[in-house]
Amino acid sequence: MTNVRLGVMYDRDWDPAGLAGFARQAEETGLDDLWVVEDLGWNGGVSAAAIALGATTRLRVGIGIAPAPLRSPALLAMELATLERAFPGRLVAGIGHGASNWMAQVGVAPRSPLAMLEETITAVRALLRGEKVELDGREVRLDGVRLVHPPHKVPPIVAGVVQPRSLELAGRVADGTLLAEGHGPDDVRTARELARKGGAGDGFGVVAYAAGAVDDDPGRAAGALREFLAGQGSWLGKTADELFSVSGTAAQAAARVDELVAAGAETVVLRVFGPEPLRQMAALLAARAKAAPTG
Structure with missing residues (x-):
């Protein structure tokens, strides 16, 4: 068995009213991470992260992802600094391009998505380091901005991206990258x-989202994922059969997690489908513990 941070996503379709209780239960289950989602019309990522952090004492909370065009880098840095100072060492911030059609809907579509992402991440990281930032970029302009209360330690910033040029950009400006559901071991290596x-240096990390379903009946687990994988495949330009998922019995799902880790993923976050998601995660944890070498 390989080592990994194992986490669960609080799905965007779930009522935010249940987030605090879910976060406490995820921590009690023994999970390492809880990741929250920021999608247009659904939930705010920073506020959701604050709820989850405030409800727990150990759990690491990830934001996946804050769309760069929608977030002023100054405001985003202020929000992240506040969370990191209040809950040190428990935050990971994902920043990405945002869905282009959604960014257009709210009038923030950038002329250059690559420049917007690079300049935003660069500015946010500099502000979190306590630097005075002067930036006159293609998309981002800051005139002598500095945080009064920067965090004592800068939280990891990961780029939630898909395309090759953006993945290369992540290596240039971020601490890691966040891969969307459906990406498998080959995608992690790429x-x-x-x-x-x-x-990127040796400390660069990969967080892999994966659609997951754990059931004693592998066919039932596959059925729970079928509709989502069809839609995700359309978005990624692949067939549902080409997408990677973590599903099957607990032992089968544990083996799938280890495939991602062997390819270089340090964190695997499951977007769980089917009933009782934390019960499914507990079964997965138990299967991984059972497979661990002894002695």
Whole structure:
């Protein structure tokens, strides 16, 4: 068995009113991470992260992802600094391009998505380091901005991206990358290769989202994922059969997690489908513990 941070997503379709209780239960289950979602019309990622952090004492909370065009880098840095100072060492911030059609809906579609993402991440990280930031970029302009209360330690910033040029950019400006559901071991290896091409060092990390369903009946688990994988495949330009998922019995799901980790993912976050998601995660944890070498 390989080591990994194992986490669960609080699905965007779930009522935010249940987030605090879910976060406490996830921590009690023994999970390492809880990741919240920011999608247009659904939930706010920073506010959701604050709820989850405030409800727990150990759990690491990830934001996946804050769309760069929608978030002023100054405001985003202020929000992240507040969370990191209040809950040190328990935050990971994902920043991405945002869905282009959604960004157009709210009038923030950038002329250059790549420049917007690079300048936003660069500015946010500099502000979190306590630096005075002067930036006159293609998309971002800051005139002598500095945080009064920067965090004592900068939280990891990961780029939630898909395309090769963006994955290379992640290696240049971020601490890691976040891969969307459906990406498998080959995609993890490719993401790491492109990040290295962009200049990433040994500390660069990969967080892999995965659609998951754990059931004693593998067919029932596969059925729980069928509709989502069809839609995700359309978005990624692949067939549902080409997408990677973590499903089947607990032992089968544990083996799938280890495939991602062997390819270079340090964190695997399941978007769980089917009933009782935390019961499914507990079964997965038990299967991984059972497979661990003894002695």
